[in-house]
Amino acid sequence: MSTNTPYTTIIGLEVHVQLMTRTKLFCGCSTKFGGAPNTQVCPTCLGLPGSLPVMNRQAFDLALRAALALECTIAPFTKWDRKNYFYPDLPKGYQISQFDLPFSSDGFLEVVDPKGAFEPRRVGIVRVHLEEDAGKSMHDDAAGTGDTRIDLNRAGTPLCEIVTQPDLRSPQEARAWLNELKLLLVYLGVSDCNMQEGSLRVDANVNLHIPVPATAGAEARIAKTPIVEIKNMNSFRSVERALTYEAARQWEEWQATKAEMGKTPKQTRGWDDPAGITRAQRHKEESSDYRYFPEPDLVPVTVTAERIQSIRGGMGEPPVSLRKTLASQWQISAYDADVLVNQGRELVDYFEDLATRVGEGKVASNWMQQDVLRILNETNGTVSAFPVRPAGLADLIGRVKKGDFDTSRAREIFAEMVTSGRPVDDVVAGMGISAVSDDDVIALCRELLAANPKIVADVKSGKEQAAAGLIGQAKKKNANVNPGKVRAICLDLIREMG
Amino acid sequence: MQPLEMSAVDLVAALRQGDITAVECATVFLDRIEATNGSINAFLAVDREGALARAADIDARRKAGKPVGPLAGLPVALKDVLCTADMPTTCASKMLAGFRPPYDADVVARLRRADAVFVGKTNMDEFAMGGSNENSAFGPVRNPWDLSRAPGGSSGGSAACVAADMAPVAIGSDTGGSIRQPAGLCGITGLKPTYGRVSRRGLIAFASSLDQIGPMARSAADCALIMETIAGHDPGDSTSLAVDVPRYTDLIDKPLTGVRIGRVPEHFAAGLDPEVAKGVEEAFAVLMAAGATVHDVQLPHAKYGIPTYYLIAPCEASSNLARYDGAHYGHRAEPGKGHRAEAGGQRSAGQAGGFESPLVEMYCRSRAEGFGPEVKRRIMLGTYALSAGYYDAYYAKALRVRRLIRQDYLDAFQTVDLIGGPVSATPAFKLGEKTDDPLAMYLVDLYTVGTNLAGVGGISFPCGFTKSGLPIGFQLQAPPLAEPLLLQAADRFQRLTDWHRRRPQAMEGGKA
């Protein structure tokens, strides 16, 4: 928690993620993003009279995968319910969702900050359930008609709703936890979690717990401000900003009104990103009565232990254990493992390939962190499109280890490999770099020692660092010499002089 | 014998043997519809052109030696609750006036593949809600046996068109008795199959957990023939049963020796018309003469059937009918000034006439204009019963009672093979007689709702006539998937009686 505030911020999140299925939850229409409006629709997702839903088993399996990775308990028997409300992008007048018997509940996901900005936080998951998405309404004010246009391509897309306990204690934690959740779901292949395309949406519930000191008439207690639900946040950064703003706003309001939870209804506020503030929304939504009841057009779903087993089997390693695996298998620091894993599965695959070829995790990890990742960040590139593949980089690292060139020379070569996409030897030839033979280095060193008696004397008197002066001169005479080698040979020669 | 008087089984045979062409057959029935529908109002749409084209195609294929379906050339009328890609589908509601679905219901597709010829769409109570067909937005159907009386409902048009020889077969749907009750009041045979036996895909939903499609025809044998085409698993309906379809027509011709038929004493309590009671008792005697034995059975929770049904069905209906909001299809109220379809828009009570937004105005006015009073009543009942604070007292309790009712049936079927009794407490009542009293109207389903709540099958067929010449219906109910036994018993009864062969005198010559 923030130690410098006179209150504790209590945050719970409600996350909706679109599952990466080819087809919708209850019909065979494509879930592909970006199609022309109303081209990925059929009688079922249009809610035409007489149409019926049929459950997409792949969606259910993906949702099971997410719930298992979130350590949830899977219900052996689950059913569908109708959530009734009227809205133009909801063509049936109800959403097929899960109400009192969600397919999973009671899990957790831990978030650890490698830099220790906050204590490791285990965030409880109240439930994970599956439901269908609505379509999109677009208010067409520009045309001057005030018409609303409806695109139902998204209607019926499978959504997983993940509801957390109010376990988060700061906006930074909330953002970090969301990053961890996204990473997990992307690793699992459950969702692409693309917020721009709406495949991940977050609402946050926040209030403050404020210690109230004892007074003459009352004992010390914790006052709780009314819970506010924040909507319309379109990035994790917005979530952090909105929560920060909202905590400060609630603190001010508390000082002014002393209003506590339960005395006023839960409020919904929308995040206005450009203005950087939350604004109260109309109270209408809270008073909605969704008249949930069991969906009679679908049959209940039973989940067997075998099915859970088979989904667990095909799940792949989640980030939390992959970090540990990398650290122990390749002898790299927890911090380095964290950086690699947080970049996603593809980068980890690249690293493991590289480390295997190089035969040394630490060296491979250093190259990943200092070079590959730096360039990816600078160029905004993806590892899958990175021009230097693990084999090429391993080749370069091998040459450095052999002593063909020093690390800074290798960096220049690497930069050229990235730009040109050509292998080490081509680049080396192109840059006029040629490996210097050991005999040449020895000859050069003898020459330098003869010309620098002062340095030789200093080294002899125990100041080995004086040898650095020789390296600069060596590089001037031959740019391709390996400084480490020059140093080692010079020291050997001085020792031989006795 | 004239085609109009032939059974569906005989017609199919005559068509197959070339005694009559499909075009001739279709023409006979289409002419009959043209002559008669004015006084009966059984059809909301007649597709003369489409039917004749289809019949000509079948004739051509048959002539060319190409394969034709098992029902090739048989005229079939479809209740207007079934989606048809080539005819309007309105549910007898102003809300869907002129609506054309882009697809065929599963049953319609199956009948098409079997080369049935659709003559038109039949009138019904709006969205299948009603027991008299007076709730149609397009005028009531008249009972062919007495044009001043109701045909029953909600499949009143389907029942009346078969009774009046406008089609040898019609397809109906039954949520609380909507096939069996009008079949009983119109003197025809109607089968409500086990829930899930026939796919509901493309059946416009009234109450999803209760709706079931079934055949309405002149005899059990004709119903058996149709069932072979329409029954079967549909992967597009999650509630449809993945159970093989038996050859019903081969199974029905068996004696009833040893078949145990249950009789529920409460069915004969006060309220049952004495003439109906007499007809029903005589039907039991016929079945006994055929070898069956009759035993008293108890359905202890049957008395809760009507209240249970009138909670569950409206609850589901309130949700199923939410889609008719004017936004996407169907009736939309003319937009007011400054119309803007945005729920989150600012209040504009002045220009929107007191509605909280123009969108809400569109919803309210479209639904107010598009739905009739009974549909509104049930939407309100269901909305209320599902509301927070009422759910447990109404809907949840109704579901518990429903389970008890189903258990009653399953228990009873431990000791008997079928349960027999009246379909309705009275013969066909006068048009307008119950329209001012919704509760009295709800009681017309008294003997039929249990079948739907239990999810089992039932059949209704004529077992006599009142002195004034109105048909009396007999109902048999059976355990899940025992349609072959239902059809066998009804067929056996019809081999020993001729009630099902009687034709309404009022209709002779096609005039009232």
Ligand SMILES: [Zn+2]
């Ligand atoms: Zn679709």
